[in-house]
Amino acid sequence: MSQSTPDKDNQTSGAKKTISLPISRVRLIMKSSPDVSSINQDALFLTTKATELFVQHLALTSFTNSSGGETNTLEYSDLAKTAETIDTFHFLTDILPKKILARDYLKSLEQMQDEDADF
Amino acid sequence: MAERPEDLNLPNAVITRIIKEALPDGVNVSKEARRAISQAASVFVLYATSCANNFAMKAKRKTLNAGDVLAAMEEMEFQRFMEPLREALEVYKKDQKGKKEVSEQKRKDKEKKIDTDSSKCREEEEPEEEEEEQQRMEEEPEEEEEEVEN
Numbered sequence: 001m002s003q004s005t006p007d008k009d010n011q012t013s014g015a016k017k018t019i020s021l022p023i024s025r026v027r028l029i030m031k032s033s034p035d036v037s038s039i040n041q042d043a044l045f046l047t048t049k050a051t052e053l054f055v056q057h058l059a060l061t062s063f064t065n066s067s068g069g070e071t072n073t074l075e076y077s078d079l080a081k082t083a084e085t086i087d088t089f090h091f092l093t094d095i096l097p098k099k100i101l102a103r104d105y106l107k108s109l110e111q112m113q114d115e116d117a118d119f
Numbered sequence: 120m121a122e123r124p125e126d127l128n129l130p131n132a133v134i135t136r137i138i139k140e141a142l143p144d145g146v147n148v149s150k151e152a153r154r155a156i157s158q159a160a161s162v163f164v165l166y167a168t169s170c171a172n173n174f175a176m177k178a179k180r181k182t183l184n185a186g187d188v189l190a191a192m193e194e195m196e197f198q199r200f201m202e203p204l205r206e207a208l209e210v211y212k213k214d215q216k217g218k219k220e221v222s223e224q225k226r227k228d229k230e231k232k233i234d235t236d237s238s239k240c241r242e243e244e245e246p247e248e249e250e251e252e253q254q255r256m257e258e259e260p261e262e263e264e265e266e267v268e269n
Contacts, residue, residue: 046185057141
């Protein structure tokens with residue numbers, strides 16, 4: 001259960017070091033959900049920690065999946081691709097929509113209209 | 120309750136640091152990507168909260184607890200987070216317990232001091248009291264955080 005790596009041993013020095021995101025802000029976000037009445041301290045801590053793990057996981061997954069190794073930059077399109085292609089990140093597709101050029105959009109709109117005209 | 124929509128954002132500086140730590144050295148993150156990850160993190164909190172709340176409701180509880188959050192991670196298919204989360208929670212609980220013991224010990228010490236102080240002369244007493252006061256002030260903000268339920 002508690003196999004501790006050297007990295008984790010350092011964290012035992014204080015609760016402050018185990019998480020870097022502000023607990024109060026995470027609580028505010030959680031409470032903005034109308035069904036939630038109260039959250040205990042452990043649940044709040046775990047959600048905060050999970051959010052940090054999620055940020056790391058999303059960033060790393062998007063970076064390793066990205067084709068742009070030559071620029072060495074994580075771009076928005078890498079994140080949109082992750083949301084689209086990896087199941088666990090599907091819930092992000094609404095806030096990470098794939099960007100398309102206006103002319104491509106107009107073209108696809110035209111195509112759709114053509115198809116409609118066939119009927 | 121959140122007053123402004125910005126209140127639901129997580130602090131950019133912290134998010135940026137977490138991203139940097141996760142990626143190999145020398146990797147840049149575009150401004151747009153940083154903003155997107157930050158928004159994704161807020162959505163993740165809401166999604167996790169909603170899942171956890173379902174578990175609490177099923178069990179007819181009003182307060183979300185650690186088990187609900189862990190169950191939510193499983194449901195969201197983030198099983199990979201469960202082990203690190205359990206470990207972090209252990210450390211956190213130990214710290215909280217340690218803090219409580221320290222403050223209890225201090226209170227006991229103070230009580231003892233007051234008993235002995237009554238036999239001491241006045242000049243000696245005052246500087247010590249001031250020191251105690253300062254220690255208490257340092258402790259208080261941390262203790263406030265413990266009371267989340269309402």
